[in-house]
Amino acid sequence: MVKFTVEQKLQALNLLKEGYSSCSVAQIIGAGSHQTIDTWAGQYQHFGVQGLEIQRTWQNYRGQFKLQVLNWRKEHDETYQNTAIHFKISSPSLIYTWEKRFDEGGLDALFTKRGRPPMNKSPKKPGKYTSSELSELERLRLENRQLHIENDYLKKVEALARRKDAQRKKNYCTIAF
Structure with a gap:
């Protein structure tokens, strides 16, 4: 997966303003998908240049927040991209993953913690x-x-x-x- 700088993203958005389609812009800069360009456009429209900055920190979203996001998406019949922009989530695919987990595992699947379970604090001593x-x-x-x-x-x-x-x-x- 290619990482793009803020300058590259701004150049892509300038091509959009000049009249190029998001598909052709994606091909020109090698973004892979027009959806990436559409996501950048939405982030820039709502948050400005700060919305295009690469977010390197992992966020651990709580189950209640995930449920709120999914309910809002269903209520407003919005796309993953628009929902991600509304809730300031860096990746729309994350919302898709939450929705898939909810459909497969129910409400409990949203409240599970990521990663391995912790080890026992006091192992048995001989x-x-x-x-x-x-x-x-x-x-x-x-x-x-x-x-x-x-x-x-x-x-x-x-x-x-x-x-x-x-x-x-x-x-x-x-x-x-």
């Missing part, structure tokens, strides 16, 4: 276990110890069986010759 967790931990440790003993025993039995087998083969070879 040593602060409940009595049931301690008994479970002790049981698991005992079971683990028993499994280690069983594993070691089986390894020794297997080693003895191999040694005995090797001894038989050795004795068989000496008897056969």
Whole structure:
């Protein structure tokens, strides 16, 4: 996505004043869509040069505000661009996103927070276990110890069986010759 300076936006608006269509202006400056030019024109008409400045700060809109914007848009049967201009929202597509979320998830979808949920403030520290967790931990440790003993025993039995087998083969070879 190309970022345009205020000067480039003003040049585009001057081309509009000279009689070019928003489609042709978009092609000339490489804006991609005539809707971008129309948005700039509306922002300039309502807010002047300040409306064309790039807004770098992320705003976190509250659910009540989103609902108010959607209700106003529906009440006045306005476009996303005009609604964005009326409420001083930098991107008309943001209103479309809110409307889509509202249609899919209802009112609760407008009141959800952005981003990941916060991590637990106090993770469990070893040593602060409940009595049931301690008994479970002790049981698991005992079971683990028993499994280690069983594993070691089986390894020794297997080693003895191999040694005995090797001894038989050795004795068989000496008897056969």
